[in-house]
Amino acid sequence: MxxxxxxxxxxxxxxxxxxxxxxxxxxxxxxxxxxxxxxxxxxxxxxxxxxxxxxxxxxxxxxxxxxxxxxxxxxxxxxxxxxxxxxxxxxxxxxxxxxxxxxxxxxxxxxxxxxxxxxxxISKKWGFTKFNVDEFEDMVAEKWLIPDGCGVKYNPNRGPLDKWWALHS
CATH class of the missing domain: 3.90.1170.10 (Ribosomal protein L16/L10)
Known part of the structure; x- marks a missing residue:
């Protein structure tokens, strides 16, 4: 056409x-x-x-x-x-x-x-984690976060006491 x-x-x-x-x-x-x-x-x-x-x-x-x-x-x-x-x-x-x-x-x-x-x-998170920069260092010092490769694992204050004693001893 x-x-x-x-x-x-x-x-x-x-x-x-x-x-x-x-x-x-x-x-x-x-x-x-x-x-x-x-x-x-x-x-x-x-x-x-x-x-x-x-x-x-x-x-x-x-x-x-x-x-x-x-x-x-x-x-x-x-x-x-x-x-x-x-x-x-x-x-x-x-x-x-x-x-x-x-x-x-x-x-x-x-x-x-x-x-x-x-x-x-520009993110306010720490690296590739879901936690903010200002909270991250406090949570690591209190052992709520465990380093795992390029990320971290969240370890809350509840669960079996055996895991808590193994972590804090």
Missing amino acids: GHRPTRCYRYCKNKLYPKSRFCQGVSGALEAAQICANKYMVKCCGKHGFHIRVQLHPFHVIRINKILSCARADRLRTGVRGALGKPQGAVAGLRIGQNKEHVTEPLRRAKFKFPGRQKIH
Whole structure:
């Protein structure tokens, strides 16, 4: 079908931009962002002076369906005829201290690798735990928290007395 005269396309009612809430992060973008952040952190904080964990994982598989369009079949057409296609890649669904200035810069650089709008939020938690910074040291001193890898285990003041005696003796 041919184009209509230009005067028909001069004033468009709605913009043709894709909505940012439907943007998905591709696994290659996750890897590129992690490499970008790692390079900057090694340069500023040293090789062993930081720890980065990327918690997002691409589970959603996207598919492509190739269709032969004519009798000679010298060209392939991609479309959505039929329910299933071949897997093409994986995507991840996204929702919108001393080294503090060194940490925000690699994250700012890494956010350009992702589609959509990204925001950098500085947490008030201690490392990868769910406890606030001001409470954490007091809880460790009172032995409510037990170090466990890069996290901690919460040990409340209730339960069998044998565990309490073993911990405080």
